[in-house]
Structures are given as C-alpha cells and as structure tokens.
Amino acid sequence: MTARLFRNLKSRLHASGLSALFAPRKPRHALLRFTLGLLGVALLAVLLVVGLFVGAAMLIGGLLLKLSRQRGKPIAGRERVVDGEYRVVNKPGQPLLR
Numbered sequence: 001m002t003a004r005l006f007r008n009l010k011s012r013l014h015a016s017g018l019s020a021l022f023a024p025r026k027p028r029h030a031l032l033r034f035t036l037g038l039l040g041v042a043l044l045a046v047l048l049v050v051g052l053f054v055g056a057a058m059l060i061g062g063l064l065l066k067l068s069r070q071r072g073k074p075i076a077g078r079e080r081v082v083d084g085e086y087r088v089v090n091k092p093g094q095p096l097l098r
Contacts, residue, residue, distance in 0.1 A: 027033050090096070 027036065
C-alpha cells in the first residue's frame, strides 16, 4: 500500500518538473565546476570563522556578565564557617574496619 503510494507521488513529482529544483546538477564546464567548488569551500570557511567568533563572543559576554554581577558583593569570610562535632555511627552487624 505505502510503496504504491510513494511510487505514485514520485512519478507525479517527476512529471511536474519540480524534481529539477530539488536535484541540482553539476555544470559540465570544467572551469565553472571548479569555480563553484571553490565558492562552496570558501562559503564553508566563512561560516566556520563566523561561528567561531560568535561562540567566542558568547563565552566572553557570559564571563563579563558573571563578573559584573559579582562586583561589589563581599567575598565569603570566616563568619560563614559552620563548626560542628561529628561522630561515626556504626551499623549493627557490620564488621569494624581498622
């Protein structure tokens, strides 16, 4: 059922001429093909560099925001230390490890 449906949709797509929009062909001229290849590699390089700069800007912005929020706040001192006495409670039936 589904195979026949997809075969029917595929044949309608090919018959309408829309398949040429979704399946671009390489140009036959060697120089044009080489130029388009270089253009594609250059576009990828530009996107990579822009992405790196955007990522670095986001990291730097986050660090600056964090530092600006901490500015003027007192650093925790000795008065925030909690003293306490602790003792180990043995579980019954467990061997003492020494």
